[in-house]
Amino acid sequence: MSLVQQRMWELEDFTEIRRWYALHLLLCVTFFISGVIINFIQFVLYVTLRPFNKSLYCQLNYYLMYSLMSQVLFLAEWWSGSDVRVFASEECFNKWGKEHALIIMNHTYEVDWLMGWIIADRSKTLGSAKVFVKKMMQYVPTIGWAWRCSDIIFLNRNWQEDKRIMQNQIKEFFDYPYPVWMLLFAEGTRFTPEKHEASMEFARKRGLPELKRHLIPRTRGFIQCAQSLKGKFPVIYDVTVGFNTKEGEEPTLQNMLRGHKVMSEIYVRRLPLDEVPDDDEGASKYLHDLYRTKDQLLDSYLNTGSFTKENDQPDHKGRAMPRRLFSLLNMIGWAAFVLSRILSFYYNLITSGSILSISFAIGIVIFAYICLYKMIGLTKIAKGSQYGNTGAKKKE
Numbered sequence: 001m002s003l004v005q006q007r008m009w010e011l012e013d014f015t016e017i018r019r020w021y022a023l024h025l026l027l028c029v030t031f032f033i034s035g036v037i038i039n040f041i042q043f044v045l046y047v048t049l050r051p052f053n054k055s056l057y058c059q060l061n062y063y064l065m066y067s068l069m070s071q072v073l074f075l076a077e078w079w080s081g082s083d084v085r086v087f088a089s090e091e092c093f094n095k096w097g098k099e100h101a102l103i104i105m106n107h108t109y110e111v112d113w114l115m116g117w118i119i120a121d122r123s124k125t126l127g128s129a130k131v132f133v134k135k136m137m138q139y140v141p142t143i144g145w146a147w148r149c150s151d152i153i154f155l156n157r158n159w160q161e162d163k164r165i166m167q168n169q170i171k172e173f174f175d176y177p178y179p180v181w182m183l184l185f186a187e188g189t190r191f192t193p194e195k196h197e198a199s200m201e202f203a204r205k206r207g208l209p210e211l212k213r214h215l216i217p218r219t220r221g222f223i224q225c226a227q228s229l230k231g232k233f234p235v236i237y238d239v240t241v242g243f244n245t246k247e248g249e250e251p252t253l254q255n256m257l258r259g260h261k262v263m264s265e266i267y268v269r270r271l272p273l274d275e276v277p278d279d280d281e282g283a284s285k286y287l288h289d290l291y292r293t294k295d296q297l298l299d300s301y302l303n304t305g306s307f308t309k310e311n312d313q314p315d316h317k318g319r320a321m322p323r324r325l326f327s328l329l330n331m332i333g334w335a336a337f338v339l340s341r342i343l344s345f346y347y348n349l350i351t352s353g354s355i356l357s358i359s360f361a362i363g364i365v366i367f368a369y370i371c372l373y374k375m376i377g378l379t380k381i382a383k384g385s386q387y388g389n390t391g392a393k394k395k396e
Contacts, residue, residue, distance in 0.1 A: 018079060018259030026335065029342070031071050034334040035142025038068050042149040055177045061150055062178065066127035068146050070327035071334065073121055076114050078328045080256040082248065084118050087307055087316040088268035095270070097123035100173070100180050100233040102225055102273065105241060106214055106294060107185040109251045112241040115264040120181055122321040130173065130182040132221065163224055170228040182233070184225060186217035186287060208288060213298040217291050219284040226276040226283055238269040240294050242301040265318065267297050267307040
């Protein structure tokens with residue numbers, strides 16, 4: 001293929017177009033403006049409807065949250081063409097999206113949470129997904145404000161206060177009119193070599209089993225969740241996320257934003273929640289044992305490309321879950337609305353004939369581009385992390 005033909009092919013499949021910073025800027029602006037509009041609607045409903053009809057409020061808020069979160073999903077599924085292959089039992093597949101569940105996921109990569117969102121969307125639970133986040137996040141416009149109106153659990157990293165918050169907030173999920181998936185990153189933070197070394201030192205001092213691919217899980221949050229959820233949430237989904245860099249690029253937001261495909265492979269175990277012991281010591285041991293198994297799964301995957309080749313866990317066939325159109329249609333709708341408003345705004349500024357107005361319009365564009373470049377720079381992470389399933393990079 002000649003260079004000219006290659007360049008034409010890149011344009012035909014939008015590979016080159018997806019790298020245009022002007023489109024990246026439009027995506028960011030669309031997310032922010034639509035997010036603020038959704039936040040306003042949520043606030044009005046939270047004040048006027050929720051005190052009188054919580055069930056109806058939750059149903060409406062489900063779609064508002066989906067409209068916001070699916071814009072991030074669009075970046076993964078449609079903009080970059082990223083996908084997920086799932087390894088799980090037939091029972092697990094049959095019950096996804098039909099029952100409340102506590103999700104225990106490794107936090108090894110920059111975008112592992114986004115792969116979880118893809119699974120939640122294809123299981124029709126994205127709008128009802130819950131997570132534990134730092135309290136400061138509730139003050140962040142768009143996603144933080146949306147979470148504030150959606151019973152997300154905000155923590156202060158003060159255990160006595162956080163324990164009370166968890167006890168009270170988890171009860172809000174029990175009478176939801178649809179299944180809730182509650183995500184817990186039991187490691188507490190994302191894996192890095194430095195954090196891993198400190199975590200293993202902690203394990204040696206406490207006589208805990210050392211892990212190769214994970215940090216030692218923090219047990220108090222899990223114990224509180226398990227004790228509060230028993231009798232209401234029937235299962236735990238133990239989710240182990242890896243990335244196949246033979247079929248896709250390194251799993252970073254920057255690669256996705258530039259239109260590069262990321263391929264995730266996920267191993268899921270469905271575990272009855274009532275098997276978690278009631279006492280603190282027993283529940284703590286249960287979580288450590290769970291992470292020991294999770295570590296064996298991820299270690300096998302990174303060594304061989306198979307989650308189960310080096311351990312005795314069931315070897316399930318990988319499945320691709322069908323992609324849904326809603327995130328694409330939602331993004332097209334919001335982008336068309338925002339773009340029409342922006343063009344109208346700039347048209348009025350420019351036709352006004354005022355030098356000040358024209359300078360203001362140009363200044364907005366320059367400022368937005370500077371912010372975008374800063375944002376892209378912040379998403380870069382150090383090379384040499386745990387990418388890929390066998391350590392082999394995709395050939396150039």
